[in-house]
Amino acid sequence: MPRPYDSSIRIERARRTRASIVETARDLLLHGGYSAMTVATLAAAAGVSPQTVYNSVGNKAAVVKVVYDQMMAGDDAAVTMSDRPEFQAIFEAGDRPAFANAYAGWVRLLAERAGPLLGALLAHGTDATLLEFTATIEQERYVGTARAITGMRDRIGLPEHHADENGLPWLIDAVWTLNSPDCYDRLVRRRGWSPTEYETWLAGQLIALLD
Template sequence: MPPRSYTSTLRAEQAANTRQRILDAAALCFTRGGYAGTSLADIATEAGVSVETVKLNGPKRELLMGAFEQAFSGSEGRETIAEREVGRDIRSVSDHAEFLRGYIHFVAEANRRTSGLWASFLSAASSDPLVQESLDDLLSRRRVDFAAAISELERRKLVPAGLTDARRRELADVLSFIVSPESHQQLVEQSGWSMERYEEWLLAAMERLVFAG
């Protein structure tokens, strides 16, 4: 029994490592060539595996979603950021200033890793209904995450007490807008800001537009 168990575990680890390589390769290919301009063969070449291996991890739209999730948060899956280890780690920081720096740094780095991939995602969704469904699911989870972020800010008394449900939703929308991948694309990629300046701006924008309630 132990040798069989060991072999099974080894195969599972190898499969997981292969999938991670495929998703990393998909992220690069989709960013460079767009969704329509990327084939499974392109992904296979980039990952150093066969096309059949990529197909076993596909179809392409699922590779797009998995690639985005892995690039954004470090792993794929339907869990919100708040439910993932990275979200729990950020919330566990008791010092408010350190918590905010950690949150801003995570978002900024996630945007840096996924900015081009996000553009490909949006473009693909505009012409492929199945990709649009994946995008809608991702945006739904994103809304849950920003609602959770506002709740955490309330718990820490970083926003005024007594917010109505409608105002909470508004603040979540504002926060989502501030830290969107588009903000990184415009300020860092198009305007040439450094990542340090970008993080400073994110924090200042949160203080002005969210903390005031």
């Protein structure tokens, strides 16, 4: 009688191949820049065929997005950022200043994780693929900001000067602007601030908005 087919070995092999491709892509992007990483150079560096890259991850745009997502998350688990314990812990704050400090720490964490990659990518901002990538992550960041501020409103409440119908959208827009990767890049990479100084500055700006 034939033995039943065990797909777990094939699945694990595919997972390892994908992980190796993504790790190699991250190294190429960080050290060689966006233009240096093509599907062909990635495949050669990872020791696989270009078709394997396409089958495991996708085209160059897909590879960049996966690298970014994993650097932001700190792992490859299929858990959205807003469902992660670090994000949920922000809402343990008992008042708006405490929320501002906790949120600033969260933004700093994400910026430290993905900042080096974004710095390497943004230098090639006229590339059509990168423009699409930037638009995607900006929208994702806006959704995340909206969840954070809406969650704060539901648990703690908004300050009186943001209590009208325009207050919440205005506040989300303002926080979305403050937590932008460009702010982190300008202050930390270009001006030489430490991540701690950036976090302190961001918390102060948020407290001024929220309290």
